[in-house]
Amino acid sequence: MTVALDAKDIAGRVDGAVPGSVVESTVECILVDAGSLPAVAAFLRDTEDLKFDYLNYITAVDYYSYFEVVYRMTSLVHNHSVVVKTRCYDREKPAVPSVVGLWQTADFQEREIYDLMGIAFEGHPNMRRIFLWDGFPGHPLRKDYLQ
Amino acid sequence: MEVSRNREYIYSQDELDRYEGRVIEELKANSTEPIPDPDEWLDEELKRNVLVTTVDAVINWGRRSSLWTAICFPACCAFELIAVNGPRFDLSRFGMEILRASPRQADLMITAGTMTWKMAPNVRRIYNQMPEPKWVIAMGACAISGGIFRSSYNVVPGYNKIIPVDVYVPGCPPRPEALIYGIQKLQQKIAKAPVLPDLPKSLRKGKQE
Numbered sequence: 001m002t003v004a005l006d007a008k009d010i011a012g013r014v015d016g017a018v019p020g021s022v023v024e025s026t027v028e029c030i031l032v033d034a035g036s037l038p039a040v041a042a043f044l045r046d047t048e049d050l051k052f053d054y055l056n057y058i059t060a061v062d063y064y065s066y067f068e069v070v071y072r073m074t075s076l077v078h079n080h081s082v083v084v085k086t087r088c089y090d091r092e093k094p095a096v097p098s099v100v101g102l103w104q105t106a107d108f109q110e111r112e113i114y115d116l117m118g119i120a121f122e123g124h125p126n127m128r129r130i131f132l133w134d135g136f137p138g139h140p141l142r143k144d145y146l147q
Numbered sequence: 148m149e150v151s152r153n154r155e156y157i158y159s160q161d162e163l164d165r166y167e168g169r170v171i172e173e174l175k176a177n178s179t180e181p182i183p184d185p186d187e188w189l190d191e192e193l194k195r196n197v198l199v200t201t202v203d204a205v206i207n208w209g210r211r212s213s214l215w216t217a218i219c220f221p222a223c224c225a226f227e228l229i230a231v232n233g234p235r236f237d238l239s240r241f242g243m244e245i246l247r248a249s250p251r252q253a254d255l256m257i258t259a260g261t262m263t264w265k266m267a268p269n270v271r272r273i274y275n276q277m278p279e280p281k282w283v284i285a286m287g288a289c290a291i292s293g294g295i296f297r298s299s300y301n302v303v304p305g306y307n308k309i310i311p312v313d314v315y316v317p318g319c320p321p322r323p324e325a326l327i328y329g330i331q332k333l334q335q336k337i338a339k340a341p342v343l344p345d346l347p348k349s350l351r352k353g354k355q356e
Contacts, residue, residue, distance in 0.1 A: 132301060133265055140300045 003080040010082055017043045029083040037086050038097045044073060045102050051075045052082065055103035058110060060117045062143045067119055069096050088119065098124040116141040203342045210280065211337040214243040217253035217277055219270055222260025224287040224320040236323040241330065250276040261289035261296055262303040274310045284329055285312045288319045
């Protein structure tokens with residue numbers, strides 16, 4: 001069984017490696033600043049005793065006042081997992097750095113989030129809609145989406 | 148049960164042979180005349196009659212008796228259609244169990260499932276590739292009107308928005324019996340259809356519009 005690590009412990013190490021990146025941390029998850037997300041993700045993937053080499057999923061939540069992007073990652077080497085979150089407050093042009101360079105699986109999932117939630121992932125090589133057709137008005141999984 | 152008193156008890160090989168010879172001789176003596184055909188009257192009746200029908204009736208009989216289905220099963224109604232094709236409900240009783248992966252070999256489209264707008268152009272292309280004459284059965288609530296997904300942003304509210312539909316089979320999903328009934332309704336519809344299409348306006352006599 002995969003061990004869900006105490007995110008508070010990892011948050012301390014992340015803040016040491018990338019100063020000022022951790023906004024908030026609970027037992028369940030680490031909330032990091034959107035700007036420092038690529039550095040944090042690279043640190044989590046490449047550090048020897050963390051080694052989060054597998055990205056389970058990316059998803060996004062609309063909390064009206066902000067969007068939250070959730071990353072769950074697992075280490076297949078050490079068999080443990082952690083949840084990292086980031087927020088973007090801009091409703092007009094929300095943007096979060098992409099992690100495609102670190103995990104290939106992020107490719108389609110970031111496109112799906114862009115398609116349905118409207119969050120653009122900066123640095124993604126192919127930031128286009130994936131489910132809906134080109135020219136579809138709006139992003140239908142937003143809470144304020146009306147047909 | 149009455150026991151025959153005439154039974155001959157046979158004890159030796161010679162007696163067996165003589166008995167067999169007697170039976171054969173008796174049968175041969177009684178079999179000189181040919182037995183008349185009991186259905187001979189039928190031949191006489193046919194000689195006196197002429198079968199009369201129309202070209203429409205014959206061609207429509209052929210059309211409705213072998214409907215070949217194009218595959219368009221985007222969602223869960225397909226399982227009811229598979230059940231209809233299976234041994235329990237057995238659509239081959241009506242001569243239409245064949246499913247075709249190529250629309251060019253099909254003349255019936257059973258639209259079993261929810262259609263999204265992204266898939267709609269492809270279904271329309273499949274329909275256009277089917278040779279005339281062709282028919283469409285809208286199977287299930289989603290195919291008729293979009294069903295419970297009608298108000299969704301990406302669902303086609305009924306197949307009749309993209310292709311003409313002949314028969315609507317309601318249900319979510321319809322029971323196999325309902326689909327068979329729908330196909331029979333379609334057969335009745337085909338039986339009434341004129342075989343020849345209407346002439347173009349320029350070739351029509353009489354009523355000029």
